Structures are given as structure tokens and as C-alpha cells.
Amino acid sequence: MLTASAVADRYPSNTALYADPELAEGVDYARRFRRNEWFDNDLTQRYGVQRTVILAPHGGGIETGTSELCLAIAGYHPADLATSGPVHDYWMFEGLRGSGNGDLHVTSAHCDDHVARSLAAGSLNAVGLHGCKESQAGLPDGTQAVLVGGRNTTLKSRLITRFTAAGVRAIDAANIPDLNGDDPDNIANRTLLSKGAQLEITTSLRLAMFGTNTRADRKNTTLPIFWSFTNATRAAIADVEAAQPIT
Template identity: 65%
Template structure:
């Protein structure tokens, strides 16, 4: 765990130029909105109706002259939750240590941030690519963390895989965490692929929010649609939180095991 003092020092040095970098990037060709800021500014969208944001930052206190206490240093994010990349909201909560239906599940709890599409259809319009995420709470939470895991959904075809492939592609710039995740998934019987072989899903762009941590590195998980479909008995926004299946918890437990390694 980091100390409070080391976190505050590092954030003070690194956070401001990182934020500026996102605003300077052009919009992704596939995105309707060039940034979260642009999405939030759209008068046709209402937060809580068309989209939502949820986050939790755990309290930390160090107000004595004794050596600095431990500081929360891990964050889990789902940039495209709700109806955008189905299942990633529920996985974000569970990996962070909270049951999607409510309450902690036991063991370590981690900070989290998520953006969710709430439209009845067409949630893909609300997708903002990871390198353009400029939500202030997301930026602040990731920038103050040593480790980050970002949960995404993809189609197998995007990874050059057969359409029925249930797998997770593990990317990002945190090679130590990547290795731990690949090993944990293998041990749990989850098909895992090093995303370095799929550049479009590798998540190694330094501007990707998962890599904008104190260490400049994080881990990105791209889960195929068949893998996520196996995780829920009722695969709707209302039904997923209370119909998680063993495949869901196998994936969550393996991910959390890697985070404690």
C-alpha cells in the first residue's frame, strides 16, 4: 500500500499535465461524442435518465505524527457500463468487492468508477473511447491509484476469434499485473489471451485512462460477448445484478486474486 504522503506528492506532480493531454486529442472515429465533457453538455441527455455515473472512493485518514498510514491504491473502472458493454457495470462492482445487488462480498474493497448507458436502445452512441475519458471523478480516482483495472466488452470477431469464443483479452501497460491476471485466469479455467497480439484491443495507449495511474500503467480487460453472456441468468439491466451465475464469480474471484498477488 502507498502512504498518504507519497500519493499526494505524486498526484501534485503528475495530475495536471495528464488532464490537459486528453483535451488535446481528436475524437475517435467511431465515437459520437469526443469526450465525456461533450456528452454531459448535450442538452438532449439527462443524467439519471439517459446515463449515470457511479463511484466510490474509500476513506483514508492520517492525522498523527506517527509514520504514514496505508492509503487505498487500487481502482476498478467500467467506462462503458449499463447497455453499452453489457455486464461490465456488475463486474466492476464485484471486482471492487461489492455484490451487484448491494453490500460488500468480503475481503478487500477497492475504489471504483463507472459510466452507464441507460437508453432503451442505441446505447453505443454513449461510448467515449478510453483515451478521451475526461470525467473529473474518474481522472482524480485513477491518478491517485497505483493499480487500475478497466473492464470492457468486445465481440470475438474484433479480436480475430471465432464468433462463439468465450475469452478475455488482457492488455494495458502494467506488465506485472497482466502476468498475474493471465495466470489467475488460466488456473481458474477462463480462456485468457495476451492482448499484445491484438493491437486494437491492447489498451497500451499512455492516454488510456487505465494507464494514467501513479505508475503510468494499468490493466485492461476485454471480455467477449459469449464470456459475458455465460455470467448472467437474466441478461437485462434490471436482471443481471440478481442473477449472477458461477461463471461470473469464477471470473471475479480470479481477478481479485491477481489484485492481491
């Protein structure tokens, strides 16, 4: 069954969007990613590899704030990409227009970007970042909350626990069809384990994360709630990774 957002999409896939001659990469949209280098030439030791990828399929002006969160959760400061602590692979698609970025929305189950698919398929875990309106979640306007979905119930549970401890209202999205992220084709669920997590962040919560909510200024005006959200997500990932031995 198609979600409401999928029905409303102008493009049925990323491939179709990239093929539109009326769109220009670097003007209308951009793609950013990082795949961290792996190298193990030691015959006696095993070295840890990246086990989690962070995804923002609707970054930039499409679902504002998700690009900056993608970088921060992956371990890179959104202002200068300085690292702090463990880093994760990431991928994002961003709307760059001054207006009309909603036309660039491709629902996560239709995301066929080759890099996004490759990163997800090579990872045990994935966290997909999204923005939603309070009304989509059945919440009153102004509610600051994150709806936690996806098929990885262990990661979901850790995320809810960590958000709650950080003072961020977290709601299990299991019973909200348009936000539950349980479609096997969702890019966040295309992992080695065929399951991941999806975070739908309300508009009000995302607005509270930045002093100036513009594409140019968000990365430079992150507020404490931005970092509380980021640190809680990173802690939940660390919890799950700790139980996943290197094989």
C-alpha cells in the same frame, strides 16, 4: 492513431457528452463511483491506503456486464453492495437507454471525466473493464475469453496466470491493436505509475455470467463463471499489491 471505436464515437470526450442538451443524466446515462475514506492520525503507525481503482467506462447497456463486474471486483456485491474482503475504489459510466446505448460510447483514451481521472491519478494500479465482440479479437463466434491488455506488464501477467488457473481463457492482447489498451491516454493507464491493465471480455463470456441478461436482472442472477472471473481478478490485484509496500 485512433482506434476503430474512437473513429466511430459520436462524442469526442465525456465532457462533450455531458454538455449535450439532448441527453439527460439519470435517463440516458449515469455515473457511479466510490472513493473509500482514508484517515491516519497516528504518529507511530502507517495505515494502508487504496492502491487500485476499478473502472468501467462503458457500463450499463453499452458493454453489458461490465458494471456488475466493476462492483464485484471492487469488493461490492452488485445486488446490494454488501462487502466481502478488501475493497477498492471504483468508477463507472453507464448507458441507461432501452436501446441505442452504443451512441454513448466514449473511447477510453478520450475519457476526461474528472472523477475518473482523479481516481486513476491517485492510484498505483487500475483495471479497466470492457466488452468486445469475438470478431474484434479475431476469435470464432461463441468463444468465451478475456483479452488482457494495458501497459502494466506485471499486472497483466498476474491476471493471465490467475484467469488460467480459474479455468477462464485469457489471451495476451499485445498484438491486437484495437484491444491492447497500450495508449498512454487510456484511462486505465493514467495512474501514478502511468500504467494499468485493460480487460476486454468477449460477448459470449459476458452472456455466460448471468442467468438473465437485462439491466434489472443481471445483478441478481450472477452465475459461477462471474464469480470465478471476479475472484481471479481480485487475486491478481492482491498479488501485485503485496509487492507494493506502503511508503
